[in-house]
Amino acid sequence: VSRERPIEPEHVQRVRLGHGANCSSIGSVIDTLFATAAVGAAVFAAVAAALKEEDVRVVGQPDREREPQQPREP
C-alpha cells in the first residue's frame, strides 16, 4: 500500500528558471534539438554552396628523358 504525501513548499529544494528548466525529459529540449539540426543543415548547405572547384593545371615542361622513345625506323 503506497501512501502519497502532498508536496509541501519545504519539500522543494531548488527551482530553476528558464525554458523547461525543471523538466528532465527530452521533451523539454526537443525544440532546441530541432534548431540545432536546422543550423547544422544550414552550415552544411553554406559550405556546399561555397566550395570552390579549381581546374587541374599542368605546370612546367614535360620531362623529355622519361618520355618513351619512339622506335627508329630502319
Next chain:
Amino acid sequence: MRTSLVALGAAVAVLLAAPWVCPRTAVADGNDASAPRARLDAIRRDPLLASDPATLDALALEADGWPGQVRVDARMLVAEAWLGRLHRLTGGIVELRKVVDDPEADPVTSRFAERQIVDVLVAEGRLDDAAAEAQERANRLDPRFVAQTRRLVRRRSIWRGALMELAGFAVLAASGLGRAWGRGALGKALAAVRTAAPVAILFAVYVACAGGWLASAYESGNGAPFFLFGAAAFPLVLLARAWGAVGSTTAPARVLRAGVCATSVLAAAFVLLYAINPTYLEGFGL
C-alpha cells in the same frame, strides 16, 4: 495552432460558462425578467430547441428587448450555439460583441465573450482582425493572450518571408544552372552533386532518424518535424552544391551564395514547423 486555440477556448468556456449557464432565479433579475428567464431556461433544457436555428433566431431578436443579466445570458446562449453547432460565425461574433458592449454584463462574462471573439477570428485565419480586436480591447484581455495574438501575426509574416526566400533561392539556383547549361558546363554540376550526395544522404538520414527517434521517445512526442526536415534538407543541400559548382568563383559571390543557401535551409525548417507543429516555434518566442 488553430486546434490548440479552439481547444483552449473550449476549456475556458467550460470554466467560465457556469455563471451564465446555471439557471438563475427570477428574483435575481427582478420581476420583469421572470418571463424571459423562464423562456431562456426552457430553451436551455431542451436540446432540440437549443439547436433549432429558428428558435435561436427568435431568441436573438427577443433578447434585445430583455432586461439585465437575462439578456446577456440569452446572447451568450445564442452565440455559443451559432459558433459551435450551427457554424454561423459572423452572427456569433455579433452576439458576442453585444455582450462585450453590454453595460449589464458582468466582467467575467464580458471578458470571456471578448476572448471568444479573438479566438474565433484566429481560428478563421483572420489574424490581422484578431490582433486588432485584441489590441483595441486589451483592457478586457489577459496581456499574455494579447501578446500571443501579436505573435501569431508576426509568425505569419515570417512564414511569408520564408516562402519568398525559398522562391528566390530556387530562381537564383535555376538561373545559375541554366547559364551553366548554356555554356555546356552542366556536367560539372552533376559531378559535384554525385560527389556530395553520399554525405548529404548520411546527414539527412542522421537528422531524420536520430532526431525523429528522440522526439518520438517522450510522451506525446512527434518525430514528424525531424523526418520531414531531413527529407527537405537533402535536396536543398544538393541544389546548393550544384549551384556552387557552376556559379561564380569570386569570393563575394561565394559568400553571398553560402548565405542564401543557409537562409533557405532555415526558411524550409520554419515553413515545416509552421505547417505541422508550431509549438516548436513557441519555444523560441516566434
